Amino acid sequence: MENVEKVTNCLQCKFQSNIFRFLSEEELSYVNDMRFEVSFKSGENIFKQGGPLTHIVCITSGMAKVFLEADDHSDIILRLMKPTELIGGPGFRTDNRHHFSAAAIVDTVACFIEVSVFEKLLNDNTRFALEMIAYLNRAHIGLYNKLLTNTHKHMSGRMAGTLLYLSEEVYESNVFETALSRQDLADMSSMTKESAIRVLKEFKDEGILNCYSSHFDIANKEALRKIYKIG
C-alpha cells in the first residue's frame, strides 16, 4: 500500500463539515496513515448489506447511494453520500455487519478506515466520541422523517420530499443534472418506477417541475413544499 496511491490527504478534509474536524492534527495524521483509497466505477457496489463491517468508509469524490435491500429484491434508498461524508454503520460495535448497501452512482473514490482505528480515536478523544453520538442522533432524526413520510404520505408528497431533498441537501440548487435513474427516484420515494414517472408527469403538467431525461428544474418550490407538507 504505497502512499503515492492517495490522491487526497486527511489534513485537507479537516475543514469539511464532518466529525473529523474534532480530531487533533496528530490524530488526523494517524487516520491519514492508516487509511487507503479505492476507486469505484459508476454502478459498482462499495459494500454490501449483510457483509462484514471491517472498515468505515468516507467518500472523497463522486457520489454514492446508501440503500436497504429487501427480501423481494426491491430497494429503499436511505440517502446519497457526497464527498467527506462518512458512511459509518449501525453494525459498529454491535454485530460487525453491514445493515445497508452502498453503491457508486457516478465514478467515486472512497477512503477505507479500519474500525479498530475508529475505536482507538473514540477511546482517546472524548469530544470525538460525543460528536459521534451527535452524528448518530442526527441520522436518527432523518430516519424518523423518512418513516413518517413513507408511511403516512401519498405518492405526490413522497416524491415532493425526494425532490426537495435532492435540490436542497444534495445538489444545492433548483436546477440539477442527476445520475439517478427513474427507478432510483422511485426507490427514494417508496413507490414503483411507473408511479414515479406518473407523479413526475403530474408535477410537469402543473408547471411545478421541468424535467427531461436526467435534467431537473424545480419551477415552483413553494408548491412542492406545500405538497410535501400536506402529504
Next chain:
Amino acid sequence: MENVEKVTNCLQCKFQSNIFRFLSEEELSYVNDMRFEVSFKSGENIFKQGGPLTHIVCITSGMAKVFLEADDHSDIILRLMKPTELIGGPGFRTDNRHHFSAAAIVDTVACFIEVSVFEKLLNDNTRFALEMIAYLNRAHIGLYNKLLTNTHKHMSGRMAGTLLYLSEEVYESNVFETALSRQDLADMSSMTKESAIRVLKEFKDEGILNCYSSHFDIANKEALRKIYKIG
C-alpha cells in the same frame, strides 16, 4: 427533593440489561443522587414531541409507548419501553428537543436524569460512551427493519411483525394480556384501526391467533413468522 421519594435505587438497576451496567459503583451513586422519580397514570404523557429535551428518562416500573406524531394527528408507535430501558433521544447533543413523544400505557414510574449528568458520564467514562454508541446503533438497526416492514410489506405482514414483537420482545410469551388498544396495534403496524381489526380477524379465522379483547394467544407462531417474512 427528598431521598424518601425514591422507591428504587440505581445500584439495584446495575444488573439489569442496559448501558448503566458499564458505570462504576461510584458513578451509579452519582446518578442515583442526581435523578428523581415521577409517577404517571395510564395514558399520561411522559414527554412530548417538539418539547425541550432536558432530561433522559429511564422506566423503573410500568410500560410506555414511544411514538411519532404526524401533522395529521396520526401516530406511529416506534416501540414499547419496559423497566430499566432508557429513553434517550436523538435531540441529545443536537437540537435539545424531543423528536418523539412518550406516554404511559399502564401506571408507570420513571427516573429523570439531567442531560448534563449524562454528558459528564460520557466524558468521564469512555467505555460508557462506546456502549452508548452501540446502543444507538442497535436502535438504528431496529428503525431500518421498521422502515422495510412498513413500506414494503402488506398489512398482514406488518401486523404479524407487531404480534411477533409483542410476544418475543415485550411480553416474552405466546400468551399475553396487553394494555394496548386496537388503535395502538394499528399505530404499530402503520394501518387504520379498522384494517387492524380485519387482519386480526383473518388470523383468527386461519387459526393462527386467538384474541379476545385484551387477551392474545399466538397459536401458530411459525405461520406468523412466515407471513411476516413473505410480507
Next chain:
DNA sequence: CGCGAGCTTGACGTTGTTCAACTAGAGTGG
C-alpha cells in the same frame, strides 16, 4: 338503566401496483 368509549362490520371509493405493450436512445457488429 342509559351513556360513552372502544370495538366490529359492511359497502364503497381511492390509491397505487401489476402487467403488457410500446418508444427512444445508445452501443455493436456486419
Next chain:
DNA sequence: CCACTCTAGTTGAACAACGTCAAGCTCGCG
C-alpha cells in the same frame, strides 16, 4: 451506414390493497 439488440423510460388498462364512512355492537360504569 444500416439493422439489431439492449436498456431505460413511458403509457394505458385491469386489478388489488387499503382507507373512509356510516352504522351497529359490547361492555364497563355512573
